[in-house]
Amino acid sequence: QSALTQPASVSGSPGQSITISCAGSSSDIGDYNYVSWYQQHPDKAPKLIIFEVTYRPSGISSRFSGSKSGNTASLTISGLQADDEADYYCISYTSRGTWLFGGGTKVTVL
Amino acid sequence: VELVESGGGLVQPGRSLRLSCAASGFTFDDYAMHWVRQAPGKGLEWVSGISWNSRQTGYAVSVKGRFTISRDNAKKSLFLQMNSLTVDDMALYYCVQGGPRYFDRFGPWGQGTLVTVAS
Numbered sequence: 001q002s003a004l005t006q007p008a009s010v011s012g013s014p015g016q017s018i019t020i021s022c023a024g025s026s027s028d029i030g031d032y033n034y035v036s037w038y039q040q041h042p043d044k045a046p047k048l049i050i051f052e053v054t055y056r057p058s059g060i061s062s063r064f065s066g067s068k069s070g071n072t073a074s075l076t077i078s079g080l081q082a083d084d085e086a087d088y089y090c091i092s093y094t095s096r097g098t099w100l101f102g103g104g105t106k107v108t109v110l
Numbered sequence: 111v112e113l114v115e116s117g118g119g120l121v122q123p124g125r126s127l128r129l130s131c132a133a134s135g136f137t138f139d140d141y142a143m144h145w146v147r148q149a150p151g152k153g154l155e156w157v158s159g160i161s162w163n164s165r166q167t168g169y170a171v172s173v174k175g176r177f178t179i180s181r182d183n184a185k186k187s188l189f190l191q192m193n194s195l196t197v198d199d200m201a202l203y204y205c206v207q208g209g210p211r212y213f214d215r216f217g218p219w220g221q222g223t224l225v226t227v228a229s
Contacts, residue, residue, distance in 0.1 A: 003153070036215050038154070045204065045222070046154065051215035089154050093213045097168045099144070104153040 004028070004090055004102035011108040017078040020105045022090030023071060028100055030071035034093035037066060037075045041086045050075060077107070085109045111135040111218040113205045118223030121195055129223060131188040131205030139163075139183035142208030144216060145190050147201035147225075157203070158190060161212040168212075172198070192225070200227045 005023040012018040022029065022037075029035055035053045038046035048057050050066035053073060063078045073092070077084055090102040117129040129145070144159040158179040159168045167179055178191040188205055202224050207217035 003155075032213070034213050034215070040154075045219040048216065087153075091154075091156065091216075097166065097212070098170060099156040099159065099168070101146075101154045101156055 004092060004100050006088075006090060006102035006105045008103070009106045009108065011110055012077075012080045013110045014080055014082065016080050017076060018080060018107065020075045020077075020088055020090075020107070022073040022075070022092075022102045024073070024092055024100070025071050027096070028071075028092040028094040029068065029073050031095055032093045033068070035066070035068060035073045036091050037064075037073075038089045038091065039084075039086050040089065046089065080109055082109050111207060113207065113218060113220035115203060115205045115220045115223035118203065118225045120226045120228060122229050123196055123227055125195055126191070126193045127195060127225060129190040129192065129203055129205075129225075131220060133186045133188065133205075133207070136207070138186040140210055141217070142166075142210070142212045142214065143181060143188045144206040144208050145179065145188075146204045146206050146216075146219075147199075148204070148222075149198075149201040152201075155201075159208060159212065160188070162210065166212045195225075195227045197227050200225060 033053045037050040040046040053068045065076045088105045112134045114132045145157040160179045176194045180189045202222040204222045205220040
């Protein structure tokens with residue numbers, strides 16, 4: 001199984017909104033709502049920011065939102081802040097009983 | 111919740127290594143558990159998962175047939191037996207709490223244990 005497809009990098013200015021896509025297939029994203037997003041700062045463990053496509057864990061800013069259309073999930077960060085500069089990963093459950101991560105997207109705040 | 115991995119280290123290609131994860135702060139046998147790895151400078155890769163009662167396990171294609179996940183609920187511990195290691199297995203291995211159901215979202219992560227494969 002290949003990794004889910006994410007853009008390698010996305011950038012935006014403070015205050016702007018950016019969207020990161022995560023493309024999968026009918027065997028993962030298209031078939032399940034078990035899609036999560038993680039934020040990872042350098043040398044830190046990943047942090048869950050979205051689960052089951054659209055839900056935010058307690059304590060996560062409402063500036064982070066998730067959605068899904070067909071085989072593609074998306075993460076939108078609104079009101080971009082300097083601390084949002086990090087790597088972001090999507091992950092989906094699959095029909096084979098496994099999990100697939102995306103390749104990761106580096107977000108740069110200009 | 112605290113997850114503490116151990117067992118990493120330097121190993122030669124073709125050899126074996128067993129990772130352990132000691133869990134505390136939650137009812138261990140209520141949750142699925144997973145191993146996720148990250149090679150230096152690379153992205154995250156799910157390696158393996160196990161349901162709370164060990165009835166369901168899953169493996170990434172890259173490790174299937176070489177790695178075996180197991181758990182000891184009485185000892186609140188998760189394990190990963192890694193055989194026939196290659197340089198591609200070199201990574202930081204994280205122990206990750208799952209949810210009550212095998213397909214639930216992941217919870218807290220440990221800090222990881224580093225596996226280095228080199229001759």
